[in-house]
Amino acid sequence: MSRPDAVVVGAGIAGLTVARLLSRHGRSVVVLEARDRIGGRVHTDRSDGTITDLGASWIHGIDDAPLFDAVRGFGMRSVEFTVGSYQPDSRPIAYYGPDGRRLDDAGAAAFAADVRDCDAHLSRRIADIGSGTSYAAAVEETLGAVGWSAERAERVREFLHHRTEEQYGVDARDLDAHGLDDDETLGDEVIFPDGYGVLADSLAVGLDIRLGHFVSRIEWGADGVAVHTDRGVVGGAVTVVTVPVGALKSGAIVIEPPLPEPVAGALGRLEMNDFEKIFLRFPEKFWDDDVYAIRRQGPAGAWWHSWYDLTALHGTPTVLTFAAADCARTIRGWDDARIVGSVLDALRDIYGDAVADPTQVQITRWQDDPFALGSYAYMTVGSTTADHDVLATPVGGVLHLAGEATWTDDPATVTAALMSGHRAACSILGRDIPIEDLWTPTQ
Incomplete structure (x- = not known):
C-alpha cells in the first residue's frame, strides 16, 4: 500500500476539515479514529426515536461566521436559540430569587x-x-x-x-x-433539529476513515511520520493530530521525539474541564411558554441553577441543564437515578408538584470518555490567550496539532475546530485556500 501524503489522527470536526480540504486539493489522506463513529465531541445520539446532541449544541453567533456558512452550505436546518452564551437577558429568561419567587420584569x-x-x-x-x-x-x-x-x-x-x-x-x-476574553456573541445563536452530527457526516463524504484504530505512538522526523496503531503502522509525509487536550496530556499517545517548546509549554498550561449535560423530557410543560431559560438565584442554585427549554427543537417538552466543575466531579460516580433526583428536587423547589417524573433522561459522561477525558479545554491561571495558537505551531515541518484548543479567537467551540483544521490544511499545502472549498461542489 502506498504511503499517504497525510495521516490525520482523530475524526472530529478538526480532523475531518483538514482531511477534506487536503483531499480536495489533490493530497492522499488517511484518517485514523479510535472510536466506532466519527464526530468526536460532536456526537448526535439518535436512539429511542429522539435526536440529542450529547456534545456540541450551539453556534454562538452566526454573523460573519464561517461555521454558519458551512452548515448552510451543507443544507443543515437550524433553530434560533440565543441563550447559549449565558446572557443575562436579550431573550426571555425566568429568574427565581433566593426565596424561590420569580422576579418581576x-x-x-x-x-x-x-x-x-x-x-x-x-x-x-x-x-x-x-x-x-x-x-x-x-x-x-x-x-x-x-x-x-x-x-x-x-x-x-x-x-x-x-x-x-x-x-x-x-x-x-x-x-x-x-x-x-473570547466571550462575545455576534448575532443570533442556533441549534440543530437534525443534530450537529450532520456536519460531521457531510465533511466525511469520500474520505478514507478507519474507525477502531487506537493510536499509541507517533514518531516524527525529517523523512515523515510513523503512526503506530493497534492494527499496524501507518506512515505518511505529515500528520495532523486533532485529539483533545485531555487525551494529549494523558500519555495514551506517545509523541517521539516529545513536543518541543513552545508547543509543550502551551499544552502544559491548558487543561480539560469537568462538564456534563442532563436532558430531561417530560409528558407536559410545567414552565412558562414565553421563556428560553429558567435561572435560580441564591444558595439553592449552587449546582442546578439554569435550565434551557429545548421544546422548539422537536415539540417534546424538554429541558437541558449542565453539571460543571465541582458539581460535575461530585456526581461523576452517581447513577442516573440519583442525578435525576437531585435535578428534580431543584426544579420542584420552584414549581412544586407540577414537576412530573421525566419520560426520558440522557446524561453525558465526558469525564469518563477515554478519548476525551472532559468536554473541552480551558486556560489555567497563568496561561495566556496566545497559548491556543502556540499549540498549533508546526513541528519539524511534519507534525501539526489542530482542534478546539488550538484556536485563540474562539476556543472551546466547533468554530475553533473547523478553523484550526482549515489553518492546518493551508500550512501543509503551503498556501491559503478558501474555506468555502469545504462545501462548494467540485467541478
Missing part, C-alpha cells in the same frame, strides 16, 4: 443591568492585568470597586461564577482572568 431588568454594568468594569480591569490572576480574583476586585450592597454584589458575583462554569466548565478560581 422590573427586578429582572435591574439585575441584568447590574450584570452588564459590572461586566463593563470587569473588562477594563482584566485588560489592565497580565496572566496569573484568576477570574474569581478579578471579579472580587471589580465588585469591591463598584460599592454595591452585599446582597446586590452577591447576586452578580454568583451570576459571573455560574457563567464561568457554563462557558468553560471550571470554577472561576481555576480559570485565568483572560479565559473569557
Whole structure:
C-alpha cells in the first residue's frame, strides 16, 4: 500500500476539515479514529426515536461566521436559540430569587443591568492585568470597586461564577482572568433539529476513515511520520493530530521525539474541564411558554441553577441543564437515578408538584470518555490567550496539532475546530485556500 501524503489522527470536526480540504486539493489522506463513529465531541445520539446532541449544541453567533456558512452550505436546518452564551437577558429568561419567587420584569431588568454594568468594569480591569490572576480574583476586585450592597454584589458575583462554569466548565478560581476574553456573541445563536452530527457526516463524504484504530505512538522526523496503531503502522509525509487536550496530556499517545517548546509549554498550561449535560423530557410543560431559560438565584442554585427549554427543537417538552466543575466531579460516580433526583428536587423547589417524573433522561459522561477525558479545554491561571495558537505551531515541518484548543479567537467551540483544521490544511499545502472549498461542489 502506498504511503499517504497525510495521516490525520482523530475524526472530529478538526480532523475531518483538514482531511477534506487536503483531499480536495489533490493530497492522499488517511484518517485514523479510535472510536466506532466519527464526530468526536460532536456526537448526535439518535436512539429511542429522539435526536440529542450529547456534545456540541450551539453556534454562538452566526454573523460573519464561517461555521454558519458551512452548515448552510451543507443544507443543515437550524433553530434560533440565543441563550447559549449565558446572557443575562436579550431573550426571555425566568429568574427565581433566593426565596424561590420569580422576579418581576422590573427586578429582572435591574439585575441584568447590574450584570452588564459590572461586566463593563470587569473588562477594563482584566485588560489592565497580565496572566496569573484568576477570574474569581478579578471579579472580587471589580465588585469591591463598584460599592454595591452585599446582597446586590452577591447576586452578580454568583451570576459571573455560574457563567464561568457554563462557558468553560471550571470554577472561576481555576480559570485565568483572560479565559473569557473570547466571550462575545455576534448575532443570533442556533441549534440543530437534525443534530450537529450532520456536519460531521457531510465533511466525511469520500474520505478514507478507519474507525477502531487506537493510536499509541507517533514518531516524527525529517523523512515523515510513523503512526503506530493497534492494527499496524501507518506512515505518511505529515500528520495532523486533532485529539483533545485531555487525551494529549494523558500519555495514551506517545509523541517521539516529545513536543518541543513552545508547543509543550502551551499544552502544559491548558487543561480539560469537568462538564456534563442532563436532558430531561417530560409528558407536559410545567414552565412558562414565553421563556428560553429558567435561572435560580441564591444558595439553592449552587449546582442546578439554569435550565434551557429545548421544546422548539422537536415539540417534546424538554429541558437541558449542565453539571460543571465541582458539581460535575461530585456526581461523576452517581447513577442516573440519583442525578435525576437531585435535578428534580431543584426544579420542584420552584414549581412544586407540577414537576412530573421525566419520560426520558440522557446524561453525558465526558469525564469518563477515554478519548476525551472532559468536554473541552480551558486556560489555567497563568496561561495566556496566545497559548491556543502556540499549540498549533508546526513541528519539524511534519507534525501539526489542530482542534478546539488550538484556536485563540474562539476556543472551546466547533468554530475553533473547523478553523484550526482549515489553518492546518493551508500550512501543509503551503498556501491559503478558501474555506468555502469545504462545501462548494467540485467541478
